[in-house]
Structure formats: structure tokens, C-alpha cells
Amino acid sequence: TWWFRLSALGFILLAIYSLYRYRVYTMQAQQKKLQKQVREQTAEVVKQAEELQSQSEELQALNEELQAQSEELQSQSDYLQELNNELSDQKEQELQARKEAEKANRAKSVFLATMSHEIRTPMNGVLGMTSLLCETPLNAEQREYADIIRVSGENLLNVINDILDFSKIESGQMELEYKPFDLRHCIEDVLDLFSEASAKKQLNLLYRIAPAVPEKLVGDQLRIRQILLNLVNNAIKFTSKGEILVEVNRLGDVNGKLNLGFKIQDTGIGIPQEKLKRLFKAFSQVDASTTREYGGTGLGLAICERLVELMDGDISIESEHGRGTSVIFNIQSIADEAAPQAKSTCNINKAAGKRVLLVEENTKALQILEEQLIQWNLIPVSATTAQEALKHLADGEKFGMAITGTNIPGADTLEFSKSIRNIDKKLPVILMCSVLEKNKITDTDAKILLKPIKEHQLCTIIKTELLQNEPEAAEKVSVSLLSEEFAKKFPMSILIAEDNLINQKLITKVVNKLGYTPLVVNNGNQVIDTLNRENFDIILMDVQMPELDGLETTRAIRKSNVKQPYIIAMTASAMAEDKAAAIEAGMNHFISKPISIQELVQVLERSYIEKEVGYTAG
Numbered sequence: 001t002w003w004f005r006l007s008a009l010g011f012i013l014l015a016i017y018s019l020y021r022y023r024v025y026t027m028q029a030q031q032k033k034l035q036k037q038v039r040e041q042t043a044e045v046v047k048q049a050e051e052l053q054s055q056s057e058e059l060q061a062l063n064e065e066l067q068a069q070s071e072e073l074q075s076q077s078d079y080l081q082e083l084n085n086e087l088s089d090q091k092e093q094e095l096q097a098r099k100e101a102e103k104a105n106r107a108k109s110v111f112l113a114t115m116s117h118e119i120r121t122p123m124n125g126v127l128g129m130t131s132l133l134c135e136t137p138l139n140a141e142q143r144e145y146a147d148i149i150r151v152s153g154e155n156l157l158n159v160i161n162d163i164l165d166f167s168k169i170e171s172g173q174m175e176l177e178y179k180p181f182d183l184r185h186c187i188e189d190v191l192d193l194f195s196e197a198s199a200k201k202q203l204n205l206l207y208r209i210a211p212a213v214p215e216k217l218v219g220d221q222l223r224i225r226q227i228l229l230n231l232v233n234n235a236i237k238f239t240s241k242g243e244i245l246v247e248v249n250r251l252g253d254v255n256g257k258l259n260l261g262f263k264i265q266d267t268g269i270g271i272p273q274e275k276l277k278r279l280f281k282a283f284s285q286v287d288a289s290t291t292r293e294y295g296g297t298g299l300g301l302a303i304c305e306r307l308v309e310l311m312d313g314d315i316s317i318e319s320e321h322g323r324g325t326s327v328i329f330n331i332q333s334i335a336d337e338a339a340p341q342a343k344s345t346c347n348i349n350k351a352a353g354k355r356v357l358l359v360e361e362n363t364k365a366l367q368i369l370e371e372q373l374i375q376w377n378l379i380p381v382s383a384t385t386a387q388e389a390l391k392h393l394a395d396g397e398k399f400g401m402a403i404t405g406t407n408i409p410g411a412d413t414l415e416f417s418k419s420i421r422n423i424d425k426k427l428p429v430i431l432m433c434s435v436l437e438k439n440k441i442t443d444t445d446a447k448i449l450l451k452p453i454k455e456h457q458l459c460t461i462i463k464t465e466l467l468q469n470e471p472e473a474a475e476k477v478s479v480s481l482l483s484e485e486f487a488k489k490f491p492m493s494i495l496i497a498e499d500n501l502i503n504q505k506l507i508t509k510v511v512n513k514l515g516y517t518p519l520v521v522n523n524g525n526q527v528i529d530t531l532n533r534e535n536f537d538i539i540l541m542d543v544q545m546p547e548l549d550g551l552e553t554t555r556a557i558r559k560s561n562v563k564q565p566y567i568i569a570m571t572a573s574a575m576a577e578d579k580a581a582a583i584e585a586g587m588n589h590f591i592s593k594p595i596s597i598q599e600l601v602q603v604l605e606r607s608y609i610e611k612e613v614g615y616t617a618g
């Protein structure tokens, strides 16, 4: 039993041991499993850590990039800020500059007005004395010199007026007039002023008004004339050979208004392309040396542009350097409904169908003449050379008359008309020549038509020659403006108040010649003293006088109880304000210096009549 007991014990021990081993074994296995798990998890964590590390590095890089970009943006923003500051500085400067320019412009206007006034005063002496001189008996040479003085003086006045005009337009004070006028007369008058200048340079001065253009218009004739004067003057200045053509066309109406297109075309030196634009700026010229040669202020085109704009038009220049220039502008105008718009005023129906031989070298001039004759139902036959013309005659063709220019190729300039008459004795020959050529003409049988050709003169001469009528009654000899009869007709006592000695003399002489014996005093105080002793009907009063000026004197007279005279202001200021000031001070009329005799005569006449009927102005 003890063996049994022993073996049982052994068995139990074995069992316990086995159990223990099993327990150890399972624990080890568990431990291994745990270790494996731990290892795996560690690896995972390491991997994730690495991943995080790399992500963090990436982020770091991105961050740096962003940092760099932000710096860049900052610097750009700084730059923009700088630019912005600069711009606002510039704006400030521009504003300042504009203010200064406006100030300067005002100062300029005042300066120009003052200067123009200062120049007008001595010009009064020059022009006034010249017109007096022209009223005296002069020989031809003396008359020519006197005329030149007069013309030069008037030119100088034009320059001054230009300057005044420009400053007036600049300051927006220019207003247009609307009055009926005749476009053809307006153009002919302008061309007439240049007849001598163009003759000296042997230029053909031509114009053409398209048949569709109504010639009786309502508008500001003076301003249109001013534009044309400027442009034709330029064209002649800058052309040494060929022709100047003024053309007017109807461009199609706008809002019931006529749109008239003007073109002033020359064959002169032209203007380089790059200089075309800036010529409309004031005081701008292509080349300063031309000023020395031709004169001019560089204001003409600037004034033209402003005036054209006032008439709702545009102006531009086209030019080919060396070939010529065309200035083109348009204006809006109105046809004068009240006036008959008869196209052709030449009544030569009886001569209709007659053939007229036209001989002229310049083809444009020829074309214009042809067109004119056709409008009058005549048949023009044109020739540009002497041979051509003579051939027509030699072939036995019949003509009612011949109209020929001078400088015809192939013939001695002024003998050509004689050669024509050698073939056909009875053919009337009309010679178109300039004022300068007129005196040299040796053929006493030729009838003369002065250039630039005016429509009504052409008409008259054709009528006379073709219809063999008596020539029109000789032109009335111009009647002298100054006559002692005037004072008899308009008896008045006149007091002259003027401080400038020359002007004193001038005005006294004019008034003397009208038959008055005026009293002359030097200033306002003397006027008042005189009026206290003596009555006067009229005072011709200078506005600018020392001690007591014209306006103050007038006010004093109007307040006093002396017999009230008619007071006529004489002043070198041309501005409308000055006129208003004179009238406000109690003056009755206003004449500007240089005094035009005609204006003075009119004002005296008016004053007399107004006094007679007891009318008081102002």
C-alpha cells in the first residue's frame, strides 16, 4: 500500500509538475505573443513617426515657400504703395500746375489787352494822319507811299486784333453774330485784299463756289472772313509758284442746317507730316525762320480752329511736303430764306450760245472760267498755249470774244492780244491781268479784267463786249468824306478833351475839315472849368487822361447843373467792357481809336439828330 501510496503520490506529483509545466508553457507562449504584438506595434509606431516626420518636413518646406511668397507680396505691396504715393504727388503737382497755368493765362490776357491798348494809341496817330494825308491833293507816287503806310498800319492793327481775339476766345468771351450776308461777296472781298500780294508773286488766286451752295446765308460773316483771311494769307505766304484755290461745297445738311465745306488749297512749300498736328497750338510754327522771312505770330491757325469750333465745324490740314497744302474746314450755316437764291445774277440771255475763246495757262483757272461761262449759257473753247489759240482762229472758227490770261506759253506775254487781233480785227479781247501788270499793258485796245476775277465784273465785261452795248457808266468817283458842308448841315459847338498832342492835332484837323472850329483842352479839370463858362453841344472826350479821366469827368458833368452836352468817348481800348463803362458813366457814344473818319462822321451825324429829337442814350 505504501507503494500504492507512493506511486499515487508520485502520480500526483507528476500531475502537479505537468500542470506547472503546462502553465509555464502557456505563459511563455502568451509572453511571446505579447512580445510579437509589442514589436509589431512598435514598428507601426516607428513607421507612423517616420511618416509624420516626412510630412512635417514637407510642411516645413511649404511654410518656407509661403514665407518667401509672403515676403515677395510684401515687397510688391510696398512698391505699389510707393507708386501710389508718387501718383498722388503727381496729381497734386498737376493740380498745382493747372492752377498756375490758369493764373498765367489770366495774366496773359490782361497783358495782351494792355499791350494792344498801348499800341493802338500811337497807331491812332499813324493811321489817322495817313487818312488825312490821303484827303489832300497827292501825286501818284505820294499816294502810293501813303497807301503803303495805311496798309501797313492796318496790318499791324490786324496783328493786334488777332492777339486780342485769341485771348478773348481763350477766355470764352467770343460770341457769334447771325446776320444775312452774301458768301460770294465775302470770298471775293477776301481775295481782293490779296490781289497785290498774289500779283507780286505771280500767283493765280482762284475761287469756286459749287452750284449747290446757297450764296445768301445767315451767319457771322466777319468771323468767316477772318478765317478765310488767315488761311489765304498763309497760302500766299508759303507759295511761290502756281495757284491758290478757295473752294466751297455743300456737304449735306445736318439737322436742317447747311453743312458747308471749305478748302483752301495751295501749291506751296507744304508742311512735313510730323508737324501737321501741333500747328493748331497757339504760337506754333513749322520753322522759326519763316517768321523772320514772312512774319506772323503763329496764332492764325489757333484762332481759325476756335472760330470753326464755334460754328460747329472741324478743321484739318492735309499737306505733301514740297507739293502744297490744303486746309479743310466745315461750318454749319443757314440759308437766308428772305433773300432770293438766284444762282446766276448775270443777265446775258441775249448772248446765249455765243462761243468764247478762253486762253489761260493755268488749267484750274481755265476750268473755273469754263464752268462759269457754261452756267451763263455761253460756249467756252479752251486753249492753254498761244499756238493752240491762234490755230482755232486761223482755222476760221467764229468767236464772240476772247478772254486771255497773261504769261501764255508760246507768246510774248502782253503782245498776245495783238496777235489775236491780227487774225480777227473785230474780235473783242479781254485781258485778265493783275493790278501790277495793268500798268505795263501796251495794247490799248484790249479790255482789262483785273485778277482775282469777280463774278459780277466778268459778267459786266462779257455783257458789254458780247452785246456791244455802251460800257457801263463810269464808276462814281469816290466822294471825299470830309467837307465843310457837313458843319452847315449839322451845326454844333464842339469841345475836344485829349491829352496826347498828336491825337489832339489829328482830331482837331478832322473836325476842322468838317467845317467846325472846336475848342481843345488837355484834361478833365479843364473840361469842367470850360463848361462853367461856356456851353457846348458835343464833347469828344479821351477816356485816358491825366488828373481827371474821361469817365470821372463825365460823372462830374452829369451831376452838375451845366447845360448837358453830348459826350462821345474816344478810347484805344477795344473791349466791350470799356464801352459799357463809358456808357455807364453817362457818355452817349463811343468811338475806338484809331479813329476812323467815317465812324466819327456817323457818330456826329447821329448825335446831332438825337439831340434834335431830344433822344438820350443810356
Ligand code: ADP
Residues within 6 Å of the ligand: 230, 234, 235, 238, 266, 268, 269, 270, 271, 279, 284, 285, 286, 287, 290, 295, 296, 297, 298, 299, 300, 301, 302, 325
Ligand atoms: P502764322 O502764319 O502767323 O505764323 P499760323 O497759325 O497761321 O501762324 O500758321 C502757323 C504755321 O503753320 C506757319 O508759321 C507755317 O509754318 C505753317 N503753315 C500754315 N499754313 C501753311 C501753308 N499753307 N503752307 C505751308 N505752311 C503753312
